[in-house]
Amino acid sequence: GAGVSQSPRYKVAKRGQDVALRCDPISGHVSLFWYQQALGQGPEFLTYFQNEAQLDKSGLPSDRFFAERPEGSVSTLKIQRTQQEDSAVYLCASSLEIAGGEGDEQFFGPGTRLTVL
Amino acid sequence: GNSVTQMEGPVTLSEEAFLTINCTYTATGYPSLFWYVQYPGEGLQLLLKATKADDKGSNKGFEATYRKETTSFHLEKGSVQVSDSAVYFCALSGRTGGFKTIFGAGTRLFVKA
Numbered sequence: 001g002a003g004v005s006q007s008p009r010y011k012v013a014k015r016g017q018d019v020a021l022r023c024d025p026i027s028g029h030v031s032l033f034w035y036q037q038a039l040g041q042g043p044e045f046l047t048y049f050q051n052e053a054q055l056d057k058s059g060l061p062s063d064r065f066f067a068e069r070p071e072g073s074v075s076t077l078k079i080q081r082t083q084q085e086d087s088a089v090y091l092c093a094s095s096l097e098i099a100g101g102e103g104d105e106q107f108f109g110p111g112t113r114l115t116v117l
Numbered sequence: 118g119n120s121v122t123q124m125e126g127p128v129t130l131s132e133e134a135f136l137t138i139n140c141t142y143t144a145t146g147y148p149s150l151f152w153y154v155q156y157p158g159e160g161l162q163l164l165l166k167a168t169k170a171d172d173k174g175s176n177k178g179f180e181a182t183y184r185k186e187t188t189s190f191h192l193e194k195g196s197v198q199v200s201d202s203a204v205y206f207c208a209l210s211g212r213t214g215g216f217k218t219i220f221g222a223g224t225r226l227f228v229k230a
Contacts, residue, residue: 004160033218042121042206042220043161056216091161099216106218108153108161 002026004109006092012115013082021077021112025094032075033099033106034067035091043091049075050098082116089113119144123207123221130197131229138192138224140181140207148211150174150183150190153220155204164192164205202228 005024013019025032030051035043036059046065048056051072060067064083069075079086089111097104124139142150152164152174165174170185179194190207207221 031216033216035220040222042208042222043218045217045219048216050216059217093161099210099218105163105166110160 004092004094004107006090006109006112008112009110010113010115012117014117015083016081018078018080019082019114021079021090021114023075023077023092023094023109025073025075025092026096026107027073029094029096029107031095031097031099031104031106032069033093033095034075034077035093036061037089037091037111039088046077046090048099079114082114084116087114087116119148119209119211119217119219121207121209121219121221123205123224126204126223126225127227128224129227129229132199133196134228136192136194136197136201136226138205138207138226140190140192140221142188142190142207142209144188144209144211146211147185148209150181151208151210151218152179152181152190152192153206153208155206155223157203161206197226197228199228199230202226 032049034046037043045059049069064080066078092109093106120143149168151166153161154164165176167174167183173182204223210218
């Protein structure tokens with residue numbers, strides 16, 4: 001496809017369940033970002049990949065959050081033992097260039113809305 | 118650390134009115150500045166950007182000038198349309214701030230016909 005895709009679009013989990021959220025970036029994009037967006041707020045940075053290397057995971061809120069991008073393309077964000085405070089929209093974005101430079105455009109996916117009951 | 122503050126919404130305007138959405142930032146060094154827009158039911162998309170002081174970003178009739186002296190990047194449009202109704206996010210990424218992009222809380226704009 002031409003854009004960033006995410007799946008599932010909606011996920012309902014019971015508290016304590018593990019979830020996995022998938023991101024398919026634009027082909028050839030070096031950079032991949034994950035963000036968490038609470039209702040009525042802007043996206044909050046979670047983690048950054050440059051190809052398969054996770055160069056920044058400073059935004060992950062706890063060790064229950066884990067992300068990977070093993071082949072430098074598709075990425076998965078996993079949340080273990082979900083809690084109600086994890087309810088949010090999780091956004092993935094990809095960019096052609098390496099982050100930290102002049103600021104290349106990020107292309108965002110539609111997001112996965114996670115609701116933890 | 119780096120941060121972005123933008124005016125709270127919602128902002129409600131009539132069609133053809135002048136729009137200003139204020140954005141100020143705090144950053145180490147010389148960040149790049151962005152405005153992203155989220156139309157109803159769609160994902161975030163880049164509206165415009167500026168990478169150094171005094172640069173003006175522009176797109177679709179929107180403009181914003183990178184003002185280092187006031188650490189601001191206010192979004193303006195001379196004549197809004199109903200189709201401009203959306204949520205607007207100011208953001209920054211820094212050459213010295215690592216890999217993060219920092220977003221403001223967003224400003225919702227409603228334009229009435």
